[in-house]
Amino acid sequence: DAKTTQPTSMDCAEGRAANLPCNHSTISGNEYVYWYRQIHSQGPQYIIHGLKNNETNEMASLIITEDRKSSTLILPHATLRDTAVYYCIVRAPVGGGSNYKLTFGKGTLLTVNP
Amino acid sequence: DAGVIQSPRHEVTEMGQEVTLRCKPISGHNSLFWYRQTMMRGLELLIYFNNNVPIDDSGMPEDRFSAKMPNASFSTLKIQPSEPRDSAVYFCATGRGSGNTIYFGEGSWLTVV
Numbered sequence: 001d002a003k004t005t006q007p008t009s010m011d012c013a014e015g016r017a018a019n020l021p022c023n024h025s026t027i028s029g030n031e032y033v034y035w036y037r038q039i040h041s042q043g044p045q046y047i048i049h050g051l052k053n054n055e056t057n058e059m060a061s062l063i064i065t066e067d068r069k070s071s072t073l074i075l076p077h078a079t080l081r082d083t084a085v086y087y088c089i090v091r092a093p094v095g096g097g098s099n100y101k102l103t104f105g106k107g108t109l110l111t112v113n114p
Numbered sequence: 115d116a117g118v119i120q121s122p123r124h125e126v127t128e129m130g131q132e133v134t135l136r137c138k139p140i141s142g143h144n145s146l147f148w149y150r151q152t153m154m155r156g157l158e159l160l161i162y163f164n165n166n167v168p169i170d171d172s173g174m175p176e177d178r179f180s181a182k183m184p185n186a187s188f189s190t191l192k193i194q195p196s197e198p199r200d201s202a203v204y205f206c207a208t209g210r211g212s213g214n215t216i217y218f219g220e221g222s223w224l225t226v227v
Contacts, residue, residue: 043218
């Protein structure tokens with residue numbers, strides 16, 4: 001499985017953009033990058049995913065470098081409710097077919113400060 | 115729309131007792147994952163079903179753990195006999211198709227004393 005490396009923790013001021021980096025230097029050409037977050041005592045929440053193009057949705061933007069070895073999740077205007085652990089995951093195939101699994105690492109604890 | 119529904123939300127049981135955790139997938143989702151989360155080990159994938167068939171159970175800790183998916187609307191994770199080291203939050207997640215986004219339930223908080 002392609003492994004990911006994220007900082008253990010980050011801080012961000014409320015109202016500012018939060019930029020969360022992730023390294024996935026061993027990613028294969030057809031492997032997607034997924035981002036989830038987990039607010040304390042809740043189940044992980046899907047944020048966004050991408051293959052090689054930049055993606056944007058109502059929650060965040062995902063910037064993937066041209067060589068696909070790293071990516072950045074951007075929360076454009078962080079709020080206190082965005083305080084959570086953010087997981088960057090490379091979707092890995094299971095067996096030899098078309099099944100996939102998401103293996104979670106330790107993630108980045110983002111703390112948004114007032 | 116209803117999300118992934120897990121029950122019970124909280125359970126405290128004595129060592130040696132059988133524990134059954136339940137999961138109802140989002141309607142139309144045909145892949146289902148059971149994860150376990152502890153402070154020490156983080157989120158671990160236990161088992162993965164696609165179309166009710168177990169695809170990968172390499173994460174199931176030992177024979178005390180078993181999981182079933184008798185139909186598309188229901189799955190169980192059973193621990194028999196339970197031990198204190200099984201104390202954790204158990205999450206069920208489901209998705210549409212075998213490689214698409216998965217959505218998590220709120221978890222079942224298990225304490226074995």
